[in-house]
Amino acid sequence: MKKPSALTVKLIFIGIIVILLLIGNTMIKSKLEDREYAYNTALRSISESAGGKFKSEGPVIVIPYEQTVYTKLPNGEEKKEVNRLHKFISPESLSYKANLETEKRTVGIYSAPVFSGDLSVKAEFEIEEFSSQKYKLDEAFLLFSISDRSLQNKPVFKINGKSHEVYLTSVTGFSGIASDIKLEKGKISFESDIKIRGALSFSTGVDATDTSLSVTSDWVSPGFTGYDLLPDRHEITEKGFHAEWSIPFADKNAGHSIGFDFIDPVNVYKKLDRAVTYGFLFIIVPFIVLFLFEAFARINLHPLQYLLSGAACVLFFLLLLAMSEHISFGLSYILASLAAGLSTSSYIASISKKKRFGFVMSGVFIVLYAYLYLSLKSEDYALLIGSLFAFIVVTLLMFFTRNGILFHHGEDGISEEEQPVQSDHSDC
Template structure:
């Protein structure tokens, strides 16, 4: 006759509960990877939607490029005699406007494909610029007489020139319309853009005023790479969720439900560059690339962000999955230890599987109906399922109702944590403290090691 099995001690039950919770980390991590995979698919789909619209646009210019001649004399030895040879080479002087004003009107649009969507826009850029030559050019290694002003070029930069659309860009200099050609954008846009030949001979006597008007398409963001001595850029859009980025923030901005208006004012002193540079002596000017501000830090940028990034919110909610499992298992363990209702490891596992399934359902529904509504649908379905199952396991609808109340409170607290990102750590830590205090109070009289359990008789 076999000996009766010793009853499981409270400590053993706790150990089994912790073990099952640790095993559930595997499917929970799988859900985390699923969110990551779906987010990558979403990014790919968004890129495909916006493919024909051009990428995030950066605009630059105008700048005036003027050829100039430089004569050099060197002494060489020919047939044993010292001979002086003179040669003339052409170089480029780049002149930035001393004042530039640009107004960009951004018209956003949300394009959808299947369950994915992307924010694209059309931006009309209108502005004016004034160019003036300094009286003394000797510090840049040239003179006014050496400048070929009649062969100057006016250059504009657009990071993705495929985005140019609608009527051809219109550029005038002193009210004279100019014919445009593709390419020759400044180095800040990788040479992408357009240019026009300009007879800048009047520049020798007075400043030249330039006006321009062109429209571009893009997605996600639009940025300005300032070039002038005093650049003013005003962006107006009906998009209600802008994010101002880059090395320069707006000096004025108004953001509301109907859109935003933002104005930047950037000077060349803040940029760390002079208004004139040459290709002959780049080391003599602070406009050299290594001395200027690198990359995005020299740009003023506004992003058209999506108000709710559902993948980020689902990803954050998955990170709280252990709280759901821990609190629910703690409630079942209390019923087991205090209420005298035995809960088997299989039943713990099935309840845990339901808790993990919530995050899968949340992701699946959020892609279709949005995060908030998906949260309510998935949470309601899991609460109903686990309430019915817990009532059967605990042999009481009243006890099942307590589980329902616990889950409802947990889902409510989680939604608050997701909404109040800055206070999530504080609220979460207080919640854990309260739960630990409650468990310590309820289990203060439990004999975890089973020391008071009488040994079974052998007779």
């Protein structure tokens, strides 16, 4: 049985090392998931303490009434059952105006934005004439749906210009603050100024035929997607943002919502997750370069040296994760890339006894880390950048091996040997 060549054995060892390093990269990704879970747990804790996600609906006018249902029993008798129900009257026009200020709250090393501010609500109702025999008009009330945890004061409702005290109540589908109201046919106006608080997001319902919302905040990274309607106008500056929604004709029973999320621009975990996804490149590409060094420069590297070089590349991601939780992502990236790139390049220069190999490896790492950073900054073009990079790597590998390389293992290790093809016949 033919004994496997030294090249085959080395390739097998390198393949095993690659698999081990990929397993290590997977373990780093698992650690990243653990840290992200801890971050999200801290985020929820801060959010719940600050009132949670802010959401309001209404206001609506609620009129109780009773409905009698007769059910025929098997013995022929009729069972009478009286159900208490509610009729909801939505406003014809509704406008919100919010002015919000934010601050960072921390739990351990994690922080999240919370907000507080003023919410001004104005609405107009068109009331038709109701039968006092069916509806309990003397029990009608005006309800604004909002969580009591979102309130920083006990607001006052102004109904037709008169101030009314409020109380907490709930009916089917709604809960919030309410005030008794005397129903009269015609227009009813409502307004209130409410001091609110919350975290993570701010949203209101589109509960009128004509609804508008105006928001001013000092937060610089609002997220408007994820809601039924985008703002008609918005302006984002380094001091905050202003956004306006106008829905002049809408189905007030459709359950639409408008608002925004407080996006945390320093949340590095999504960037880190995408970075670790490219970890295999930081193993494969340096190994290809090292193998080409062996092929062309007649040096012999031990598999352990491949392992240590690859381990330094993989630990780059662990360093990036650890440092980015305490300092900015950009600075963390620079420090981690310098640590991994310089240590590996100097190691290669030392074991090969040739400084130029260290410089070549440094150039490879500059290209790798620049590519990764560009991919992280350009999420929409990550696939295009990655495809071009992979194509360039394969093309360069084809170029360097274009003459056909024959390897043999001798006393001096792996070396290159090119043999010309000789004919068996002489020219006649």
